[in-house]
Amino acid sequence: MKSNAVALLAGLLFALGLGLSGMTQPDKVMNFLDFTGKWDASLMFVMVGAIGVNALAYHLIAKKRATPLLGDRWHLPTRTQLDRPLLFGAAIFGVGWGLGGFCPGPGLVSLASGTLPAVVFVGAMLVGMVVHARLHKPTGATDEP
Amino acid sequence: MHNFTPLSALLGGLLIGLATSLMLLFAGKIAGISGIVGGFLRPAREDSTWRGAFLGGLLLGGVALRLACPTAFGSTAAPLTAVAIAGLLVGYGTRLGNGCTSGHGICGNSRPSLRSIVATVTFMATGALTVFVVRRLFGGAS
Secondary structure (H helix, E strand, C coil), X not given: CHHHHHHHHHHHHHHHHHHHHCCCCHHHHHHHHCCCXXXXXXXXXXXXXXXXXXXXXXXXXXXXXXXXCCCCCCCCCCCCCCCHHHHHHHHHHHHHHHHHCCCHHHHHHHXXXXXXXXXXXXXXXXXXXXXXXXXXXXXXXXXXX | CCCCXXXXXXXXXXXXXXXXXXXXXXXXXXXXXXXXXXXHHCCCCCCHHHHHHHHHHHHHHHHHHHHHCHHHCCCCCCCHHHHHHHHHHHHHHXXXXXXXXXXXXXXXXXXXXXXXXXXXXXXXXXXXXXXXHHHHHCCCCC
């Protein structure tokens, strides 16, 4: 119960952060990826802020504890191998990101705008995920990423 | 530089980092959006409640943004067909590569995980290449 409240709060803060940062503006995202044109470096600062806070939480607190505050074990990825699915998957994702200007979080948050691109993007994204689930049987390694 | 907004981007990033830290410290989990959605889509999982709660918060945050700051939502120059193809690629690619801008880009890079660093460099590179092809070679609207 408590952990669900934390998840709800985290989702809420995540959405507000995406909106404040400019990640829910597809054209701005494309300008960020446009290194050879009118490059807008703003979104670099989103990564700086988010990675900064998360790295502190991980290295100063999480690493020193045997368990999380509300759970009995850590659910962190353990795989270290650089394999083809990782490379192909990231490459395919990047093409989609550059094409539409949406990544998964901002797409979902943008549903509230009620605009057609956001709805079409999320619908297609869910189809893409279901297609992946059908083509690839679960391997048991479910921890992300 | 075009519409450079480093301060709001940094503040937004701090909020996102706070959100991923909450999930990490309290639940011991990675707040990767594509992983959370992907897991939620598989019905036979016992852990779908927290996924639903997180996604509910995310959607609720979208509604709050619309009420408090509707200009947070921007337009896309891409035609709807391109947006649909983009969605398919993002959905399939993030599941195949086990993560997106949040799971790899934020959570993975801050540990840091080599897989996440390689994934981030890869999707930034193909994303930039795609924007280059669309804008420079096809002269798409920018």
